[in-house]
Amino acid sequence: MGLSTAYSPAGSRLVTTPLGAGAAQLLRPRRTPLATVRCSVDAAKQVQDGAATVAPEKPASRKGFGVFSTIYDLKADSEHCKSKSWKKLVSIAVSGAAGMISNHLLFKLASGEVFGQDQPIALKLLGSERSFQALEGVAMELEDSLYPLLREVSIGMDPYEVFEDVDWALLIGAKPRGPGMERAALLDINGQIYADQGKALNAVASPNVKVIVVGNPCNTNALICMKNAPNIPAKNFHALTRLDENRAKCQLALKAGVFYDKVSNMTIWGNHSTTQVPDFLNAKIDGRPAKEVIKDTKWLEEEFTLTVQNRGGVLIQKWGRSSAASTAVSIVDAIRSLVTPTPEGDWFSSGVSLYYWKSLWHSREHRVQYAMQIKG
Ligand SMILES: NC(=O)c1ccc[n+]([C@@H]2O[C@H](COP(=O)([O-])OP(=O)(O)OC[C@H]3O[C@@H](n4cnc5c(N)ncnc54)[C@H](O)[C@@H]3O)[C@@H](O)[C@H]2O)c1
């Protein structure tokens, strides 16, 4: 005798019953012919039936995936007393959700390590036609992880559905470069994705949605996205340059022989590309200027800069694919920096619209300090 779970359509509760093999038949998932919600039980059956090769029907992204379609009252749920003090649900769209970076990121988001242990979240996962089956697999893994803070998961291929009312959009879905390529060469393929997604965000996302563009070339893609979303404040668009900041901190720590938490005030100027300038002049090690601690100026000016500029490319040569886990970590760092006060005297890097931030910088109205720019 084992524990089996029966899926019932949205609106009713998920039933968990001890079952024998015969009873399992009786509790096969029942779906109305027109139901568009996808659940893990259906996905498993598709593979079993050999239907996995058939293009899946387009799901309605507002409906939850599998267990996440169950309707419940969060505040009234006595089993989760903790939930009574939880904040209002935050809705996060992740594009390229079946890709390498997302495979690390989604589980960090769901665990609460990004937005906090009192912040329930909804994940809206956007995939492409090619990746849709894999997206179902991702959603199934999220189901099986039983994260208390993960209250909703939906999947879809239409950004106009997936982005509806989202508070955050983490735009990762794009083609990565291969060995020997420059990121800029991806613009022809990836640029259009960000034009389309910018339009979709403009039309259906929360008017104050925060957007982090990861797909390369990320600075240009962020600009394209921003230009296609005139209703969303320009200050809300970020290109992910945090990975470069983290890489630069790591190299300075290595050279100085200190743990990397001793390195602060690291700025990345320019694009997330080989033209970027990791700013060792303003960086600090243990509160002192990096140049005072690292006397080897030639190393700082040449090797340090080149290492940070080329780190992504070297990694591709070694791995055969681009960085994923460290990128996910840097997305977490970037979000955390945006939602929590910056430690006194420190700052962080993010690619943003210079036009907007220049004025704010002078007015000194911001509570979080930024060192960032966005470039096309
Ligand atoms: N800014 C950075 O620091 C940084 C770091 C690493 C990678 N990247 C970039 O991030 C992007 C994704 O990298 P990855 O390793 O996750 O790639 P991946 O190939 O593993 O995953 C990309 C996913 O996006 C999906 N996709 C493609 N077009 C889409 C669309 N229009 N809408 C939704 N999904 C779509 C693909 O089907 C795939 O599942 C690449 O462009 C890569 O160069 C940026």
Ligand SMILES: O=C(O)C[C@H](O)C(=O)O
């Ligand atoms: O180098 C790449 O193409 C992937 C990413 O931008 C990185 O810096 O690791």
